[in-house]
Amino acid sequence: MAANKPNKLAFLSMPAPASYVAGLGRGASGFTTRSDIGPAREGPSADVVAEAQARRGEEAEIDPEQFQDPDNEYGLFAGTTYEADDEEADQIYEQVDQNMDARRRARREARENAELAKHRAERPKIQQQFADLKRGLSVVTDEEWENIPEVGNLTRKKRKRDERSFVVPDSVLVGDRSKGEYENALDSRQQTAGGFETPAENGTLTNFVEMGQARDKILSLKLDQVSGTSTSSGLSTSVDPKGYLTSLDSVILKTDAEIGDIKRARMLFDSLVKSNPKHSPGWIAAACLEEHAGRMVAARKIIKAGCEQCPKSEDVWLEAARLHNNDDAKVILANAVQHVGQSVKIWLAAADLEHDIKAKKRVLRKSLEHIPNSVRLWKETVNLESSAVDARILLSRAVEVIPLSVELWLALARLETPDKAKAVLNKARKAVPTSHEIWIAAGRLLEQEAHTPGKTEEQRDKELEVVDKTIEAGVKELRRHQVLLTREQWLKEAEKCEGDGSLRTCEAIIKATVAMDVEEEDRLETWLGDAEAAELRGNVGTARSILAYALKVFPDRRSLWRRAADLERTHGTRESLNAILERAVHHCPQAEVLWLMWAKEKWLAEDVPAAREVLEKAFVANPESEQIWLAAVKLEAENGELGVARELLVRARTVADTQRIWMKSAVFERQQGQTSTALETLDAALKKYPKFPKLYMIQGQIYQSQGNFPAARASFSTGIKAVPKDVTLWILASRLEEADGKSIRARALLDKARLANPASDVLWAEAVGVEERSGGTAQAKTVLARGLQECTTSGLLWSMAIWAEPRPTRKSRSADALRKAADDPLIISTVARLFWAERKIEKARQWFERAVKINQDLGDVWGWWLKFERQHGTSEYQDEVIRRCVAAEPHHGAVWQSVAKDMKNTGKSTKENLELVAAALH
Template identity: 80%
Template structure:
């Protein structure tokens, strides 16, 4: 019997209805969900439950996610967590023991390679040096680099002969050469072509044609042309040959501009563009015709008239501009262009005066008219009329004041001030005028005294102050920065007192009281960087009036005068500074030093005596007095001062200077006694141990010197210089091994000390171990990757082709250390790149002017490649910088034989010493 309509075979096993290709008719859809559920119910099967049917539509994560988490819920969670932890702890010991057992079993089955060879490595401890050296080298056992057998083949003789003939050249002339120098060239017809005769004929025809059209009159025709036969071919180079694309572009642009001027004939820029296009195309007639039409269509367009004047020659341009002023007589540009077209000064004046009749309020026209006047009287008359017509023009008032006499200029400026009360330029001009009058002496009168001149200059200050008040009253609020710019401009134009008056009146404007000092210091640095010393000096003077007890400000003022002022101004600053800051030792010492450098030794002594009164226990002042007396040959007085200083100011540095003084005078026993006494008082002062050890070493008493240095680095283990001196002592005694051991010990006490690493490398180099020195240098760079000294040694240790690349790495790693900058300069010097070397030496000494070796290298370079002027610049700048550090500089400067020598002399000695 047939199956029911809803029957699907295998429906109980999850099958669904489908139709195969063999079925006839359209494919039937499978039964619906309701039919399937009904059939499953008849068979007694349970329908599948959809897991999402009970899901809360407002909560897609969980049924209870929206509920409130209360305190009892939290307490329940804590109880469950504690139960979980207790259950886990009960089984933890057993679990961990099982894991350890499995791990041990795994390692026993699969041990590491390191563990497999552990017994063999322990056996290496018994290998002797001879056995170690006799271990054979391991060859290359891999197949990757094995050389393949080279296979050779016999080359045929034909290839060898062909290659030989391929590179041969014919070195014999053609037998068919003719007597006239030509060669025979066979053609299809069998004729011969002589290229020499063809070239001669071409030149002959060209010369005949040029002769025919030359500027000579022939007897037959009687006509003449303007063709230059000599410049004819040259002029052909200037002919612009346009391509088809350019011609097409010009045609399209012409059509567009033609449409533009026809659709909007009153648009001036369209006519100008169309005329420029024709000019570019080389059609000047069409361009002039277009611009003429533009002038007719746009008679009020200034640009169209100016373009028309440009496209025509000079005479036609004058006519065009004459027509232009009929339509737009108020155009200043047209009148100025018309004036420029005139070559005669009278004609220019006539045009400008006619322009002033039409435009009397144009400042530009008045200025051009005045500039054309050669007589001051005529210019003054013109400017008088100009300020009547344009009373608000500050420029014209100031020009008139400059042309008047001082008395009349005052009246002019007063009128200007009333006419333009908001102009600060008028007040500044008044101040500058008063400053000029202060220096003017009437004929027959005696010269002004300093007091009279200062009294006259005080009027400048009052005038500027009144000007600032008046401007504020008229709501003209210039900022402090604008006033300072005006002050700098006055200084640049030669009015220093006006500059100072502006600074006094405005430098304190708009500043909070607690920010005044920092702001003024910034103003000083900014002005000095721009070369405006007068402005910087005025700001400092005002700041010192407000803060007279600031030592740093006095020091900055003294440095400014030392760099840009005179010796008298520096003395005046320092004399005032020590009055306001009597406890500042630096200011006293600067004052005494300047007196000494000026050659006034008694005045220097007087300054130091006053300094003793103000600072009786000052170590620096005592030592300065000792140095002053010792440098001037008063050795007894210097020794007495040192004795008094040790009593009054009992400091370690005074004891050290006492020992150095005795050593310099040759009193070795006295020096040793002084050092011994000082070491009892100051056992932690490293320089005393250095002096004692160096004295013993100079006497060849190595045992005593060794004991001194040993006591020193035990008492002061952080002093690297002591370790280095002890190492050099052992090296001088022929014990390089002990020197290395001392430096190793020093590096343990002072880790990351590039000086100690550099000394260790030098020890290896001096002992002849280049390989050991390079290895030591590599270790040092690992420990001190930013050390300029070590990187410099690394650069010079490389081969010459590699030094440049090494220097680039050094600059990056050391962050442009001055030692590296000097090294790079020396590299450029070696490559004979003179200007680059000079620039890098400049960078080195600018980065750190205290390094004396950099100055010495620069001087040595200038000796070889520079002029005497270059060398003198280096010497003077080095004297100003007063360097004190660098290895070779210190060794030369502290040498007993160089006692009393100036910085310039020490610089020359160091330059001679450098290699």
């Protein structure tokens, strides 16, 4: 039975069915391997696969593209005939789609660029944040780079030491031990029959150890003798060991790479001079290479061959002279003169080799025989002459030989007497009619002659007028000879004359040329720009001359007179400023500001009667001028004439009758303690000018100072109703309620004020202050955040936000503020105070300087700067801040106005107010 039992594994050897594919039930398909190439079988057909899937209950996958028309696979009219008009329609639609996509692309790209720019502005890259530091690296010197310490290990982790040890072989130890031993015995193998025996007959052996020691001793003795330390022998030596070591340090050791480069370069230059022996730069380069390699003999030999091959090249001769000593160089240059006798460089080099003045003169005069038309040789020869007479003789001969050299003519004119100099310049003008330097020199000569002592003022003025005529004639003559210097070139010549001390010649050049090539409508703007540019370069005389000419053309321009007055105030004297202002009010009598400037200058000079006289003249020219009346009142009040000041105010209310005069009248009575008179004046003024907010402010403040809160509240309320857009009235009303202990009403008033005056950062700042003073710090931060949302560029609010932050986050907050309001002086001042807190003194000073340049009218910034200098600056810095603040006369700033308008500080100067503000800031 066992023999008839079927074998279960026999099916493996059975042939497969015709359509059998291994793994078909698992989703496999037929494939062909490398071993199947040849009698490979084809895979099952699509019908067989579909039948097998149907038996398993699977749905056959349908390719959605198998029934498509290959000629027209997609489209609304698939299956129809595709004609030429259809193709044209498709092209039109495709073109429309492309145009629409291009339009959307432009909008989309613009939107994406704007979003990207906004994102970059809010979150700049790291490289942008450090851009200013990178620019600062451009001024770091090499020495500072080298002194930067190594970073070292900043990980604060102890590095593991390699504590592995290795066993040293015995052979190394034995070999190292035997290095210091001396062999004092002969090898026994050398005494064999085939060897040799020692020649010593007494049987003693040579002691090599003693020989070595003796050699060391002798060497030590020689070294001591050379260094001069051996005194027992009594020998002396001329060898300086320190100098010897220094000379050793000066020896340049070349690396193998440098030696290889020198060898290759030597081969190249050798090939060059052999292939083109008449090429002088090749010989020079080959000689320089040998000099660099330290082979001076070879270098001289090469340059000698170069002189033989290129005898007409002055460079080869000059290089040969450089490579030899002084005596040999003289011989070489003497030979050079025979070949290139017209070379100025050769003669000058030969003169430089001479150390004796007479020898130099001899060489240079010999050179003039060969090259008489060389201006440089004549100049060098004249410079060697110590006597003016000899120099004059040489220059006379020089201008005869070279009549077209302007330099030589001018040099000869400087050496002559004034009368002879005029003759020399006339000859020069005829010889070189196209030179403007000769005309300018003539003008300077006439000016110098006019200022000689002993002449009257009338004679001096006449001679100075000749200077103007000479320059004017020179410009015309140059134009006739087609020499057309530009206007900028003439201005540079004028500035050069001013630098040489010839102010009248400078003025004459300006008069003759400043109007050249300028359109009539652009003259004033152009001249103001020229004057400003000259002043920035430090040429005040040129700027003054330009403005003087402009005032002659435009005598009725007030701005021009003010510019001239500012120039004299900055760079001139008090007398010149008074002269300018006197001329200004003569030409512009209706210009109130010029009268006030003149009166103020008289007052600052402590000449009160002259100031009164100026104001009296101003009253005649401007009887109804509000500013002149108020200036007269201030002058009398400051000088203690209170009765005169009160009388002037009464007359001013009658003659001028402006709201400002009424206000000043009330303020004057209040300052003098006449409260009732001030209130009466205010009542009368409010009947005339009910829309003037400052009248309500003064009235309310007077009532508040008296403790009459209901009357003050009524004044402020009436003012708010009359002028709801005035922010200061709202703030004063709010502070009144706060002073009365009613913070809730103060908040309500500020809320109403912000509704009437949206986007007012001052109102938001006052609201934040109310919350801080009432103890609500969290609420103050909330109000500040709302204010920043409405007034995103307010420097006042950003400054408050910076100081509201903790110390670690103030720097990042200041960076945000600078991005929003980069040119706000309050932000700049806040950043300076941050640097101050970090004790970065120079940076803080620079930022304070930047803040006052942006706006000089903010007194708080000046106060902070003075407070900073009081703590960290010197007395010079402090005096400079005070001086500049007094010159700027600031009027705004929260603390500054509170100090300046306090009744206790009435009559105090700007300097005193600055000190008070600096003390009040904290």
